[in-house]
Amino acid sequence: MAKDAVMLxxxxxxxxxxxxxxxxTRVLWPEPGITKLDLATYLVDVGEAFIRANGNRPVSLQRFPGGIDGEQFFSKNPPKGAPDYVRSVPVVYPSGRSHPQLVLDEPAAAVWAAQMNTVVFHPWPSRADNSDNPDQLRIDLDPQPGTDFDDAVPAAFALRTVLEEAGLTAFVKTSGNRGIHVFAPIDPVREFLDVRHAVIAAARELERRMPDKVTTKWWKEERGERIFVDFNQANRDRTMAGAYSPRALAHAPVSCPLEWDELESADPTAYTILTVPDRLRTVGDPWANLHEKPGTIDVLLEWWERDVSNGQGELPFPPDFPKMPGEPPRVQPSRKNAENWDGDLPKKGD
Structure with missing residues (x-):
């Protein structure tokens, strides 16, 4: 009801x-009792850092009208009645279809999104005025069953070294769950497929250095107890939770940027809606200068071409993508047979 509303x-x-x-007073996170107003206040408190990280980008809003335990859906284009400080830009999706997508330019736009019951913010890795060319190379280190955050930490440090050897400066944040996100700023001159190939090249190099700890296997049945380097997060219209975005998990965690020297002792459960504002006030924003010195993916693309010439070509795309050139058949290894596989099958008894 109108009388229940507050003006922030x-x-x-x-x-x-x-x-x-x-x-x-609607409770979004039942366990800590965090309300819709608490979420909006959090976005005011972290507003400058939040917009610096996620603003001026196409963004998808993950909305939970009844709280994190209820139904959810994604919003990509502004609904009717959006304020004049919330805008949209046309973007092209993998299908080739163009459609307007939300852009948040100031903290009030993020707070408006909270009013619309947004919990998780998913920004594109490209800017609103150049949405086809990412200015961030993003790599998601995803712990598989039997592994956890602590197993992803050494992989993140090794990945940092790989990216440094390719001429890129890496930044790190918690995913808000068990994983780790590694970003590197890049010049926005290459389109999504090139950036995807650069990510695959870095992932394969990391896998070569840590074969027992890291995997690029797309099919879950092949990953084992290793950290999966999710290369498909580099595709067009594939996003991950933005920096300082809350997550829809019981303790209200936040995807929190860290300094590299904080990572080894970090507890990802400690960065929450309730704690991150004080952290920003005392520690500052480790990602404040992320885009000061962008690099190029030229070296990584050289590694990609090298690997292709050595027989390591394209990897599977997400199932909702159109069939892509050079992509292997989309069938999990345990289901390979003569009808759905056009490669060499092992002979019986091999």
Missing amino acids: AVPGPTDERAVRISSP
């Missing part, structure tokens, strides 16, 4: 904006 003051470009928050 949010710093704007020139003056404060008043953003209306309806149902402010």
Whole structure:
């Protein structure tokens, strides 16, 4: 009801904006009792760092009208009645279809998204004015069953070295769950497929150095107890939780940027909606200068071409993507047979 709403003051470009928050006492995270107003207040507190990381990018909003334990859906284009400080840009999806996608340019836009029951923010790795060419190379280190955050830590340090050898500066954050996200700023001059190939090249190099700890195997049945380097997160319209975005998990964690010297002793469960604002005030934003010195993916693409010439070509795409040139058949290894596999099958008894 209208009488239940509150007006939240949010710093704007020139003056404060008043953003209306309806149902402010609605509990979104039952375990810590975090409400919709708490979420909106969090986004005010981290607003500058949040927009620096996620603003001026196409973004998908993961919305939970009844709290994190209820139904959810994604919003990509602005709904009717969006305020004039929330805009959209046309983007091209993997199908080739073009459609407007939300862009958040200031903290008030993020708070408005919270009013729309957004919990997780998924920004593109490209800017709104150049959406076809990413300015971030992103790599998701995803612990598989039998592994955890602590197993991803040495992989992240090794990946940092790999990227440094390719001329890139790596930044790190928690995923908000068990994983680790490694980003590197790049010049926005290559399209998504090139960046995907650069990620695969880095992933394969990491796998060669840590074969018992890291895998690029797409099919879960082949990964084992290793850290999966999720190369498919580099595809067009594939995103991960943005920096300082909350996650829809019981303890209200946040995907939190870290300094590299913090990573080894980091506890990912400690970075939450309740703790991260104080961290920003005392420690600062480790990603404040992320885009000061972008690099190129030229060396990684040289590694990609080298691997292709050595017989390591394209890897599977997500199932909803159109069939891509050079892609292997989309069938898990245990289901290979003469009808669905056009490669060499092992002979019976091999």
